[in-house]
Amino acid sequence: MTAVFLGIPTAPPGVGNLRGDRSFPDAARDALRDGQLRANLGHATTTIRGKRAGVVAEVPDWAELREAGRAIKAATMARLDDHLEELERQVTARGGTVHWARDATEANEIVTRLVRATGADEVVKVKSMATQEIGLNEALEAAGIEALETDLAELIVQLGEDKPSHILVPAIHKNRAEIREIFARAIPGVDPDLTDEPRRLAMAAREHLRQRFLRARVAISGANFAVAETGTLAVVESEGNGRMCLTLPQTLITVMGIEKLVPTWRDLEVFLQLLPRSSTGERMNPYTSLWAGVTPGDGPQEFHLVLLDNGRTAVLADEDGREALHCIRCSACLNVCPVYERTGGHAYGSVYPGPIGAVLSPQLTGVEDNASLPYASSLCGACYDVCPVAIDIPSILVHLRAEHVEAQERPTAEALAFRGLARVMAHPRLWRLAQRAAGLGRFLARGRPTLPATLPPPASAWTRTRDLPTPPRETFTQAWAREHGR
């Protein structure tokens, strides 16, 4: 069953950051030419892969945790409406206000209205994929409200007027020297002797943001988890910028995708083990903040929770694809992906890059709006192996490819070629003729091991991204006949 058939809308175009301007292969080609980018990504992903493997290996019951994580998410989705209603009741009972947003536009309007009501013209933000997805910063800016990203990597991206390229470390594509350049240029009054030592860079960010935290009246966050039965929200972080935002301002606005909740408090015992080890490769992240509504005398006295759909219900409608909603955004699948490691995150065009992005973005927008993403994978399966909630990404990719092919009104050149091939292979005489014709390829190759990439269209659509080996001097049947005299 698909969402289109059921009349469930996908994420609307024209707002937010789920669609790129170019197809994946086009964007990837530019990225592949950037040697610095590839070096930065190779270095960073190698480091994190090693750390993750080490801390996962020391957990004797990792497989059982992973299975429980998968099952809890499946059970949550199966009764998502009930759990959301329970969450709303609990948050409301503890002094919070719950808002519902059908899509990005509505969520942006709600948040803008809430900020305006406080009279503030600046907000501090904790890194949040949901607000990236809906383009909240752009919407606030249009309303004359400055949104300051406080996570170090988000700050680097914001100051560099860049785009995030990783769900955990949005500035993974920048190395220390490039970050130093951005800070030297964009932070007013920064120490001119600032070096590219990571510790010095972190201190520069600390100084830059300190006063802003202390004077902020409104903070905007995402949520890693929300517990339906208690109304407890959780933000998992490292730097303490999250705690600053969740604790100091008077008003807190949390924007959360409707799939982020877990039914019971106990369920967190699974995810608080799975997430840190999978994402930063630590036994536990430095800070996890948990709160339920408003606590007199401690933290924000006004709390708003915005529940966001924006295509999630459309994903839920697809039984073969809905598992993508189980994602806890750890980014382990990005770090092991051979495609991501070479192209980086920008090539995917969406805030969700890498393997999870390749299955989530096309489902949120409708597959025709991100049609090249399901092909941005070699189907090697490394993403499935590391996923802490066991999302079978390769199978969803194949499912989405099929959906894309079925959506074509006219058969693609590839489909026609395969249809022709099937006919040829079914007829021995045609097959022998074809093999003889393939010998022509040796002429084109001129002694090189692969054919040139510059075949004319439509063949170029295939050879542009694939090496076609030069056909052998003789075919297997010819060799057999020669050696066995038949």
Next chain:
Amino acid sequence: MSARDEVLGRIRTALGDRGPLPEVTRGYRTTDDRPLPELLDVLTDRIEDYRATVLRCTPDAIGETVAAALADVSGDVVVAPGVPQAWRPAGAVEDDGRPAVGLTAFAATLTGVTAAIAETGTLVLDASPVCGRRALSLLPDVLVCVVTADQVVGGVPEALARLDPLRPLTMISGPSATSDIELQRVEGVHGPRTLLVVLASDQLEPP
């Protein structure tokens, strides 16, 4: 139709005829049978791995150990209101509930905890009087936490079972840190840059 009703309606349409609830099997460890002295050693090892300092002492020596931990800190110390007198260093100021911004005047904070998780080197503060409000353990640059042996559990499940999900909770694993530059961990960003843990138990040495 309200957005709420519409989103809930879409979910019901998407789920169709709901079917049976998928079963959840909790085959993972929920208890830890290791003896307490071993858990204390694991906790110490894990906290030190985050580049925080652990000072072990007997319960009657908490006060002097805290004082020694703070010996190098110049500036005022603020303590959570529920911190026992015996733990407080000379001249420490009790948090008087001033606006949070005012807490930046202090060089260090002293609090207790509500639980500690050995396997992950995690301290949990629950905003009770001995832990203090959340801003207290956040703004001063040095954080000293006293952990008593009875608060130490093996893993995450045992800790969550002890906590009240309705209180503001902060789980602290080492000093603030970032991995945002080339995915290498650097200690000390917005939260306290120094974390000192005083771990009190009758048994100091492993058996």
